[in-house]
Amino acid sequence: MEVKIIKPFKGEFPISQKFGEAGEWYVKIVGYPHNGMDFAMPTGTPVLACDDGVLSYADNVPDSDGLGINISHEWGLSQYWHLSKLAVKYQEKVVKGQKIAESGATGWATGPHLHFGIKVNGQGLPNMRGWCDPSPFFDKVITTEPPAENNPRSHTVTRGETLWGIAVKYYGKGYLWSRIYEANKKIIKNPNLIYSGQKFLIS
Ligand SMILES: [Zn+2]
Structure with a gap:
């Protein structure tokens, strides 16, 4: 069927x-x-x-x-x-x-x-x-990928920060934390554990 x-x-x-x-x-x-x-x-x-x-x-x-x-x-x-x-x-x-x-x-x-x-x-x-x-x-194509931006920036993690908080800072929306995770998978082994001093690419 x-x-x-x-x-x-x-x-x-x-x-x-x-x-x-x-x-x-x-x-x-x-x-x-x-x-x-x-x-x-x-x-x-x-x-x-x-x-x-x-x-x-x-x-x-x-x-x-x-x-x-x-x-x-x-x-x-x-x-x-x-x-x-x-x-x-x-x-x-x-x-x-x-x-x-x-x-x-x-x-x-x-x-x-x-x-x-x-x-x-x-x-x-x-x-x-x-x-x-x-x-x-799906009956319709799903087009819900977050829009790509083309001005890469970098962010150095400070004590107590979370991916959610960093996403709010750069994108205005915490749920876009996965964009930062995706772009920095080599550094972030577990998105729940980020450390001060880590440098992330913010795309
Ligand atoms: Zn899932």
Whole structure:
């Protein structure tokens, strides 16, 4: 069957981590590369069901997914993590586009974002434990990458600073911290741990 899903939110939010991206620290903790897409969005943003289905899992796992749910679909399942609030109950039927939760930053999250993953029956990647890249299954092309700027600057970290705080300083938006992380992956091993004296490229 042809799978056509909608993006699980209204409006535009930047992709803060793509499917399959293998942050060293992430692989170390999870055991394999990123199994979904992360969209940076403020806590409380309505999260929508990507297709018709039934809520087949709802739990709060503080050490990893945070508050998370799965929806079973005819074609497989979709998964939503780091939520702040649920709007549906376990085993409840949902329709495409229905509000199922509000986004948040529960579990392993450096900042507020939605982790969205799918498993399409028969199309899962073996090295990703059955997870698929959601991008080709959306009904519309997702164009939510943060705009590139072309005046590189550098920032020297001072005591007590966070990637979030540095992103606010340069971009005006804390959730764009991943841009700094992406540009400085050689230096930043774990985005939760940055040290005074480190010099980051701000692109
Ligand atoms: Zn994620």
